[in-house]
Amino acid sequence: MIVCVAVVGHNNNPLYLQSFIDDDNTLKFHYIVHCSLDVIEEKVSNSKRAGVNLNETFLGLLYPTEDYKVYGYMSNTKIKFVLVTTDQDSRDADVRNFFRRLHAAYVDAASNPFHVPGKKITSAVFAERVGNIVKSFGAPAPA
C-alpha cells in the first residue's frame, strides 16, 4: 500500500506531500521524505560509481528498512518524486510506471500559468490525479 507521495523541488523544498493512511500524523512522512533526499543526493552524486545511468530518472529503492520502502525518482529539472510504500514486494515496473505517471501529472500542474514555480502545488486537480494514480498503483497485479 502506498502510504505517502511527495514532490520535492530542485532546492529540496517540499512542493507536495500527501499521505494516504488514516492518520493525521503526516509529519513522519515529512521526515522520511526529507531524509530520503540524502539518499537521492547520494545516488545522484555517485551515479558514476554505482554505474547508474545518468539519464535514468528512476533512482530505485532508497531505503531498505524493515517496515516500509522508499523509492525515488528525479526529473531532469531536479524535481524529486518520493514514494513511501509498505509493500514488501513491489514490482520494479509498477514503481517505474507510477513515477512516470506522477511526473506527467506534475508537469501538467507546473504548466498551469497560475502556479508559481518553486511554490507548493495547491492544485486540487493535481491532488485528485495523484490520488487516482495511487489508487491504480499495481493494479494489473493486485496484491
Place this chain on the structure above:
Amino acid sequence: MATPPLPQPAVAKKSPERLIVAIEDVNDLWESIRGNLEARVPFKKASLNNKARNLVLVDKLVVEFVQTTDARLRRGLPGEQSLLSYGFRRPYAWLIVVTCDDLDEYKNLLKPRLKTIVQAEDHEWFIVFVSKATTDSAVKISKRVYSRIEGDFSSKKRERCCKVDLHGPDTSVWEEIELKIVECIRYSLDRRVQYYEEEVRKLSENRFMPAWNFCNFFTVKESLAFMFEMANLREDALREYDELEQIYSETVNAPHANTSAFGGLDAGDDCAALLDGTRKPVSQFAADGTVREFDFRQYLFSRQASLLFNLLRPAEVSGRGHSFIILFAKILTQHEKDLPFCMREIWVITACLALVKATSRRFSAAIVTPDTVKDFYRLQGDLYSYARTKLMRLADLIGYGHNIETSPCNSAALSMLPWPRPAVWPALPPDISRVQAKEQISPPKLSEGLGRLRKQLSLSPTVLLREANRRRASLSVGNLAEMLDLSRLSLKESPAADAADSAPAPLPPSTLPDEPISGAHSSSPEVLQKQNSIEPPMKLPEVQAAAEHALLTSISDETLRMALSSVEGFEDFFLELTRAAADNFHRSWRKRHGVVLDGEVAAVHYRRGALDAAAKLYEKVCALYGSEGWHALLVQVLPRLSECQKKLSDWAGYLSSCIKLLSLDPGPISNEDRSSIQAEIVKLAHGGLPVPVSLDVSTLITFAARGGPPLELCEGDPGTLMVTVWSGFPDDIIMDSLSLTLVTTFTADEGTKVVKSVDAPVLQPGKNRVLMTLPPQKPGSYVLGVLTGHIGQVKLRSHTYCTTSAASSKGGPPDSDDYLSNEKPLRTVLEVAKPRALVEIKPAITKGLLFGEPQWVGLIVRPLNYSLEGARVHISTGPNLQFLSDQTALLEVSKPLLAEANAPSSTDIDGMKTFHNMLENGDSLNTDDNVNGILDYDTDMPQHLLMKDGSVELPDWARMVASVLWVQVKADSDDTLCSHFSGDPHLSSPPPSPKKVPLMSPDSQIKGLTTASSANGPHATADSLHESLQHGTTGQGHVLPNGSLVSRFGMKTLKVKMEFGVSRSRLYERTIALQFTHPFRISTRIVSRGNDGRFLLQITLNSQLAAAVTIQSANLLLQPGFAHVNNHEGHPTPAWLLPLSVSASSECALLFAIRSDPVTAKDGEYEVDYHAARRVNRSSNRILAKYFSVRQLSEP
C-alpha cells in the same frame, strides 16, 4: 619435537587451517633441514590455480610441516574418515627427505623403500636428497647417488628431486624446494577442487529429489570453501559461501520445504551471533541431519564476515551485515510466535552493535577510496539508528515511552513498526511494586509557552494495550470484560490518543491488579502458554511491568539489560546510540540524517536540563529545516529551541526564533498563537531586555519602492520617498520609528544613507505605505538597502526588498524567496542629479533704456527643469538707479520672443515647448500637485505682484515656466551736469502686454513692431503730449557738455538675488547690467544765416531708440538774447512737420528759425528749465533745446 594435536574440526574453524606438507623422514634428517624450511613460511610467491583455473599469485601461503609419524596424519588416513569431510585436510605435498653415501646401499635399500612410499598413495611428492659430504670424494659419491635418484624418480615432465648440500655454500636450493612444494600443492589442490566440484555438481543436480539432504551438500561445499581458504584463495572461498547461502535460501523458501525447527530457543540466542561462528557446533548439523535456520544463517554470515575481514574488506562486512540484519529481522518476525518475547528486537540491537564494533575496529580509512569511507560511515550510522529504533521500541514497551521525544523522526521509525507479537503476552511478575512503579509514571507535562506548537506524534503503531491483551491466553475465551475493555479502549484509537500508553489516567483506580500472581515467570512461550487461566484484561502498567519483567529475565546481553533496567540506563544507552549514529551520518553524505539525529540528542539534553548543548544542536536542526523550507518539520523543533533560548536568557536568539515562527507557513500555527508570539515580542521589546537586540525580519517584513521611474531630486534637495512595506505580523505592530538605508550605486565611497520615516508608523498586516523623509543627498543613484524598525529595545532589520511581482499586484506580499532568480535586479529608487544650474535670470532688456524716465526692466526668470515654488526674488539697484516708490512688479509668462531678443536660441524655444508638453501631459516631475493650476494662469494679463524692499515672491504658477518679472526703475544720469529726463510717472504706461507682442518669426516681429508703433504710437503720444502740456512739466533732453551733442550711454546695474528651492535654501545671484541712454543724440547746425540776424538752426535728432517714435511737438527754449522768428513759441518750422515719426535708429532734423533778440537778452523773461538747460552751441550761442521724450513703444 612435539607438535600440538590438530584441533577438532569444530574448534579448528576458529583459526584458519593451514596446508599440510607431510615429511617422510627416511633417514632422520628432518631436524637438520627443518629450520631452513620453516624459515621460509609463509611462502611469499606461491602461484596457485583458483577455481576458474587461472594462475593466481598468492602471497603469504602458510604451510605446516608435519612428519608422517605424527598422530594427526595417521588419523586422517583414508578409510578412517570420510574423504569428503576430511579429504581437504590431508597433506598437499609429501616431502621425502633422504640421504645416502653409497650407491649399493641406495640400490639395495633406499630405492625399494622410496618406491614403496611413492606408490603407496596417490599424492604429490618429491625427494629431497640431503648431502652431508664434506670431503671431495664424499661429494663425488653423493653426486653419483643423487644422479641415480634423479634418473629413477624424475621424469622429463616433472622434476621430483632436489639436492641439499648441508655444508655447501649454495642457499638457492631452499628456494627451489619451496617452488617444488608449491608445485605439489598446486597439483593437489587442482585435483581436490576438481573432485569436490564434481561432488557439488552431483549434489546440486539432485537438489529437488525428495531424499536430498542439505547437510551433505553443505559439508561438501564448505569443505571446498575451507580448502580455498587454506590456500589463501579467499575470494573463491567467499564465493562458495555465497552460493551456499543462496542455495540455502532457495531450499528454505521452497514451497514444500521441510520445515524443521527454526531454532533460537537456546539460552543466549537472543544475543546475535552473526560474527561468531563458533557458538554452535554447526558441523554437527551434518551429523544431526537437520539445520536450524536461526543458527545456520548466522553461521554462514560469520564465515563470510571472517573471510571478508581477512580480505581487508570490513566495509563490505558492514554492507552485507546491514542487509543481513534487515533480512534476518524479517525472518525473525515470521517466527515471532515461536520465539521468546521481543527476541527480534534484542537480536537486532545486539547484532547491530556487534557488527559496528567489529567493522569499525578493522576499518581503516587510509586504504580505501573516500567514497568507500563515506559509504562505510553511512552504514555504521544506519546500523546505529536501526539499533536505536529497536531500543526505543523496547523502552516504550516497558514504560519508558515518556522519555522518548515524540519527534517526526522517532514517529516515523516507530509508528510503522509493529508491536511485538508473541504467542502469549508475558505474565505479570510476582513483584507488584513494579506495577505500582509503572503506575506512578506521570505523563510528561504539556510544554508551556511556544512548546504547545509542537505536535504530539504517536510513537506506536496502535494501542499497546489492545495488542497485549489480544495475545493473552485468556483471550481465547472471549469474555465480555475483554470485549468491553477493548471497546472502551477503542475510543482512544483516535490518532491524537494513539500514544495511549502516555495516558493511562482514564483507568479507574479500583482496577488495581488483583489477578493471581503466577509463579512461572519465564518468558519462554511454552511456559507462558501454561497460564491458561481466565483473567481480566491487563491494564497498561501491568502490560508494561510484565514486559519489563520478561525482558529483564531473558536478555543475556549485559549492556542491554542494564539499559533497560532503569530509565537513566535507557537514556544513557539511547544517547550513546543516537550520538554514534549522528556522528557516523555526519561523516557520510547523509547530512540530514545526522542533523536530525542531533536533534534527538538535543531532546535528551533538553530533558536533562543541559539547555546550552540542546540549543546548539537544535539550532543546527532548525537551520537545516529552515534552509530547505520544510516548515512542517521546523514547527516541531523551533518551539523547543525557543524554549531553550528563553530559559538560557538568550533573548536575541529567542526573539529571532519567535520571528522565525511567525514567518513560517501559516498552516501549522494558528492565528491565536501567532498573535501571542507577536505580543511576546512586543512585550519583551518594551521591557525586560537587558541589551538592545537586533533581529533580522527579512522573512517577515518585505518592502519595495513605488513602481515607475525613480524619484529624481537635485543635489542638496530634501524630498520624500514612498515605500511600500509588507508586514507578516499577524496584528498591527507599532514601531517607534522606521528607517531605511539608501545605497548608492556606482560609487566607491561609503554610499549608505539612512532616511527615516515621516512619523512613527503602525504596520498593519499586509501592505502599508510609509513615507520616508529624504534629507539632502549627494548626487548619485540610490537603491533600497535595509529597512530597520525600532520597537523599544528591539531593532528589526529587513534586507528583503522586492521588485514588483504578480503576487504583490494583488495586494499580497511579494515573493521574497529566490526560487525564480538568484540575482535580483537593482532598481534605482532615487536619482540625485549632479549640481547644475537650476534657474537662469536674464534681463529682458539691457539697453536702450532711457535716463530719467521710469523704465520697465524685465527679468526673465527661467527655471531649468526645477521647481521655483516659493521662490523670492530680491532686486537691489546699483548706484544712480532706483525703484520708483510704491512699486509693484508685474509678472507675465515669458515668450520666446522675449527670449529671442537677448539670447535667441531655438533650443530655448524647444525647451519651452517640451516643457509645455510636459505640463500638458501631466507628467509629474517631483510632486503631484495640481499641475493644471499652472495652465490656468491668465496669459493675457500680467499679474501684479507686491514688491517690498525689492523683494518679490513668485506665484505658484510661475514655478515651472519661464516668466518675466517687470520692475520699474529710474536711472539718473551719472553726469551731474546732465539734466535728467524727467517724466511724469503718470505718463508711463504699462509695458506692452504680451498680446501686443506677436509671437512670430523675427521677420514678422519687425513688421509687427512698425505697425505697432504706427498704429498705437501716435495715439498714445498725443495723449501724453497733451497731458504734459497741461501740466507744463516736460521731460527734458540735454546737450552734452562737450558740445559734441552725442548723447551718453550709462551702465547701471541691477543686483538680482533669488532664493528658491526647498525652504529657499538655494541662492541665485546675478548682477545685470542695464544700458541707459538718452532717446536722441542731438546735434545742431546752422543751416543758413540771414543778414538780419536770423538764422535757421537745424537740430538733428539721432534716435537712440530701438523703436519708432513720433515726435508730437517740439519747442526750443532759447536763452535770452535769442528769439524765435515767428514767435511760434519755439515750434519748429514749418509747423506741419510735426508730428514726426522717427524710425528706430534713424535721424531726423527739425529746423528752427531764430533771431537774435536783444530785448530778451536783458532780463530773464523766460523761465529756464534748469533741468534741461544746456548750452550746446559751438559758436557760444546759447541754445536751449527742449523736447519731449516719447515713450518707446516696444522693447528693443
